[in-house]
Amino acid sequence: MNVWWIIGALGLGTYLTRFVFLGLIGDRPMPDWVLRHLRYTGVAVLPGLVAPLVVWPEGGTDPAQLIAAAVTVAVGVWRKDVISAVLAGGAAFVALGLLS
Amino acid sequence: MASRSSRPFLRGVADGMPFVVIMVPFGALFGVLAIEAGLPLAQVMGFTTLVIAGASQFVAVQLMSDGVPGAIVVASALAVNLRMVMYSAAMVPHLGPAPFWQRVGISYLLVDQTYALAQSAFDREQAWSVSDKVAYFAGTALPVFPVWVGSTWVGAVLGARVPESWQLEFAMPLAFLALVAPMLKSRAHVAGAFVSVTGTLLLWWVPWNLGLILAAIAAMAVAAEIERRS
Numbered sequence: 001m002n003v004w005w006i007i008g009a010l011g012l013g014t015y016l017t018r019f020v021f022l023g024l025i026g027d028r029p030m031p032d033w034v035l036r037h038l039r040y041t042g043v044a045v046l047p048g049l050v051a052p053l054v055v056w057p058e059g060g061t062d063p064a065q066l067i068a069a070a071v072t073v074a075v076g077v078w079r080k081d082v083i084s085a086v087l088a089g090g091a092a093f094v095a096l097g098l099l100s
Numbered sequence: 101m102a103s104r105s106s107r108p109f110l111r112g113v114a115d116g117m118p119f120v121v122i123m124v125p126f127g128a129l130f131g132v133l134a135i136e137a138g139l140p141l142a143q144v145m146g147f148t149t150l151v152i153a154g155a156s157q158f159v160a161v162q163l164m165s166d167g168v169p170g171a172i173v174v175a176s177a178l179a180v181n182l183r184m185v186m187y188s189a190a191m192v193p194h195l196g197p198a199p200f201w202q203r204v205g206i207s208y209l210l211v212d213q214t215y216a217l218a219q220s221a222f223d224r225e226q227a228w229s230v231s232d233k234v235a236y237f238a239g240t241a242l243p244v245f246p247v248w249v250g251s252t253w254v255g256a257v258l259g260a261r262v263p264e265s266w267q268l269e270f271a272m273p274l275a276f277l278a279l280v281a282p283m284l285k286s287r288a289h290v291a292g293a294f295v296s297v298t299g300t301l302l303l304w305w306v307p308w309n310l311g312l313i314l315a316a317i318a319a320m321a322v323a324a325e326i327e328r329r330s
Contacts, residue, residue: 003143006170010160011150013178019207021189027197036324041190042219043292044319045183046280048300048312049212050273055301057270065270072274076281082220085278086118093270 068093108232112239119213120243122271124251125262131255137165148252156180179308187215194222209241292323
């Protein structure tokens with residue numbers, strides 16, 4: 001039974017983290033300074049979310065992964081296209097794996 | 101993005117496909133590890149359908165099998181999910197005007213993948229109406245749920261996991277980097293991303309992923325200040 005309590009509390013809590021602003025604020029206007037911060041949520045959270053996975057993966061730092069990540073970012077900035085960035089990074093990773 | 105369909109829903113489905121595919125090994129791994137930790141199938145599926153947040157599910161199962169008290173398991177796993185509060189706030193300017201019942205559903209499916217895809221598309225498609233944005237979000241989110249639940253089930257029941265030699269776990273960071281890179285369109289965006297990366301790495305020792313939250317708040321403050329001055 002205890003496990004179901006954990007699952008229920010974690011499920012409810014996690015739902016509330018997703019609902020708290022979107023659900024409760026709705027279309028009430030927000031001050032400019034808040035909107036100015038929120039415009040950068042994507043670049044503020046997502047790079048940090050993956051940085052440790054790239055720099056310190058479970059098997060230890062891997063130069064091939066670092067180079068592949070750099071290729072992905074470079075192609076993504078240059079082409080402004082997600083698919084070509086993923087393909088370029090993936091190809092770099094596979095190629096470096098074959099070379100080593 | 102590769103697809104140029106005029107229908108936001110179909111655009112969402114097409115854009116989301118690569119992210120849905122890379123969820124499969126994670127879902128399956130959660131199923132395998134949760135069964136190995138001694139959870140019955142019903143509880144494994146309970147986690148996956150009620151929580152839908154992979155990283156926190158791994159944390160919770162790990163702590164439970166270490167015999168940590170339930171309240172601490174919940175608090176630790178919730179801390180890992182704190183970034184979702186930021187996703188929720190960031191979606192308000194775009195999806196806030198949508199009907200309440202739609203926001204209730206969107207909140208349930210607001211995970212890393214759907215948030216990242218939606219943020220990237222909404223920044224790009226300034227002309228989209230609120231219903232276009234809801235349709236796009238639904239397109240990215242609807243495949244996520246059955247694939248996440250289905251892959252967990254496959255892992256739990258069949259014990260199937262992707263061989264480690266495939267190094268598929270690297271696909272996830274790669275896909276997110278590819279999504280973030282086109283967002284780096286101003287000095288403020290680049291500075292925000294830089295603070296996010298360096299801050300998270302410097303604060304890696306902070307427990308329960310809270311370093312990420314601190315780094316993200318600093319990154320938003322720096323980026324917003326650069327925008328204000330320019």
